Amino acid sequence: MAAPPAPVTDKEQAAFFDFYSASHATGGLLRPQFAVTSVKGRRHVSATVDGPAQRAVLPLCRQAREAFDYDAKARRWSAAAPKQLVWVHHGSRCDAQPETPIELLAPLPDMEMLVLIQQHPTLLNNARLLMAGNTSCAPARSRGYRLRALDRARDGLPVLVFENDIGEEARIAVRKSRNELVAWSAVCTAGGR
Structure with missing residues (x-):
């Protein structure tokens, strides 16, 4: 070592x-x-x-x-x-x-950031179903994640960027459905940043 x-x-x-x-x-x-x-x-x-x-x-x-x-x-x-x-x-x-503030990787309106941060635990739990059907995400879907950053996807959807305890990253795109936010897609990478 x-x-x-x-x-x-x-x-x-x-x-x-x-x-x-x-x-x-x-x-x-x-x-x-x-x-x-x-x-x-x-x-x-x-x-x-x-x-x-x-x-x-x-x-x-x-x-x-x-x-x-x-x-x-x-x-x-x-x-x-x-x-x-x-x-x-x-x-x-x-x-x-806080000990781990959230990095803003793309411009987002203040109200959108606030709602995403407040609802990120629920959105992550809902995204675990999406992660189960994604081969890059499935092995790590049950791990603990922390919200590391907010971003925007190419299609304009806001993205929650999570990191787990072994440095893997999960990017969860979020979409509005009626008056609530829903996890729309999940992309995972080993090694995170």
């Missing part, structure tokens, strides 16, 4: 703060989250910086997340594509981000 990669170094952190402050007006205390992983046997260092959480449609919250990667050979940081995160808050404010 391989040893875990070494944690982020003081020099890598200092280089990040220099890089970030050169292109951003930090104004306040910057609290990046650093992560060190092993990618194909090589140590990979990344950082994320979350913007302020904003209330969308009650009780929906939205937040921008910037991601950065460190090139160890060049000893410099670069920006990756920014992300949008959403979640439903249970208090009166959006300042407490």
Whole structure:
């Protein structure tokens, strides 16, 4: 079993703060989250910086997340594509981000996002029947899944992106039937992202 990669170094952190402050007006205390992983046997260092959480449609919250990667050979940081995160808050404010916020992969109206998030457990349970009839989904249909992202399919239907405990992904397209949402199709992939 391989040893875990070494944690982020003081020099890598200092280089990040220099890089970030050169292109951003930090104004306040910057609290990046650093992560060190092993990618194909090589140590990979990344950082994320979350913007302020904003209330969308009650009780929906939205937040921008910037991601950065460190090139160890060049000893410099670069920006990756920014992300949008959403979640439903249970208090009166959006300042407490959940442990696993939902990534927004395609633009969706706020009300549609809110309804999808609120109904995702029911939609997942209904989709398990669809998963049973799909050869790529059938082996993992009974596993536990968490909602990882919201997306839009090519045909325009909203998609709930779930991930199970072994990194497999299930994409459940949702359609409106009269006044309720129904799971319309399921596509599964091994290894998720």
